[in-house]
Amino acid sequence: MAYPSNYRYTKEHEWVAPNGKTAKVGISDFAQNQLGDIVFVELPAVGAELKAGDALGTVESVKAVSEVYAPIAGKVKAINDELAKKPELLNQDPQGAAWMVEMELSDPADVNKLMDAPAYEKFVAEAAH
């Protein structure tokens, strides 16, 4: 799957889709692929204040449990309730319908510190070796 060019990415395989002062956050196609069948997703409470690198939630697959980290500082504005009922959505559409949280960014300019799509693609390709 291609990595959307308007998204930014972290080394922990989260993505950020900026939209002015807010951004949606999820995990990349590479991440879901590595995890395998996802069976449980735990999300933060709406209103939680997060610093970049804070634990944002948990994704559990049949073979592993992984923390998801906030790629950028901000406040949780909304969470994707669908994931509680259908965790498999993260396998099916990780970079679209399976967004995890929507954040109000402390500083929208922080987004620029993250990898863009070509850089992330290169990072993933190197990680695969």
Place this chain on the structure above:
Amino acid sequence: MRYLPTSDAIRQEMLDEIGLSSADELFASIPHDCRLERPLHIPTGRAEADIIAWFQQAARDNAPGFTSFLGAGAYQHFRPTHLDNLIGRGEWFTAYTPYQPEISQGTLQSIFEFQTMICQLTGQEVANAGMYDGSTALNEACLMAARITGREGLVVARSVHPQYRQVLATLTRNRHFPIAEIGYSKDGRIDLTALRAAVTDATAAVAIQSPNFFGTIEDWNAAAEIAHAHGALLVAVIADPVSLGVLPPPAAADIVAMELQGFGIPVGFGGPYAGILACREKFVRQIPGRLVGEAHDSEGRRGFVLTLSTREQHIRREKATSNICTNQALCALMASIFMATYGKQGLRELAEQNHAKAAYLAQACAQAGLDVLFPAPRFHEFVVKLPRPLAQLEPELYRNQLIPGLPLTRDYPELGEALLVCATEIIPRERLDRLVSVLSHV
């Protein structure tokens, strides 16, 4: 495994092997002021016959021949003889935590059966492999409710076992959970008006025991309604599982915290006990402890595995919700054998016998002019007011080899000279009559 001490020769051999000359050298890194520089104060070895004689004397000090009407969370029920034979088998007795399903199928299956029977008994959808005991199960249930609701307020009935409440207060002390205690009404049940007033949108859990500490039966549905109206969870506390032989399961509760001692675990100086925690399936991710699930191998054969345990002992211990989640699995097994032995019908008959003995005793007390408190329906315990202080009655009680029950003056001083009396199936009628006669005629 053999438990033989090492000899001086073996110790020297071990030191030689690692290139040291003495044990002192081995422990050189431990500062001198941290070392015990003298022999331990333990008696020297004694002959086997002496040791047996010592224990026999100690057993006589337990007052054999006395009839005990003590209940209050520690119940004397008949223990079928095969219980100890079965749990004494090496496969059970020495088994350790069943991490590896390929070598633990027997233990895992026994836990799976345990969980299944507990779900059937409690009307809940999920039960874990057991908890430490009933009091800590109550604590875990409250912490679980706080995680689920995102709230901290606890509302606890004052008719919940006083020691369970003490454990809860101790274990939540550093969390600063606000705990509101709700009193009991004249009939011995929780004061529903006070409960209604105490539950708010900040309440995580309402904890109620039934039969409660006074032996009276609470209304789970009424309590659940009050809790749920504010989005709080109902935690059902049960101190003697035998009561479920006749009482409806607490199906209206969200979490059940129960003590299993009554199911074949002997009363012995306060332990060991075994607790259970059961809940609705939607809360399964928040239940502490271990869960055993059914699985199938690549050839479709049935097997059992530890499942949904990512938070506890395996992958992410730092995320564990509890560090006192485990019971003595052997006690849970004892309870399983007990449940399997009695079966549904047998458990009902057992519970009916308990109820009948206590009902007879309470009625006899009342007829003899004693004041039996709390008229609400009861199971196998009740509260009776004594005509004079217990201390004055004690000589005559002991002459008759009677331990009449638990004085409530410490935990419920407002009740005066009141005694909590428990009659289980093992007490013969003659002893019931004797107790009434001594209590009422001194």
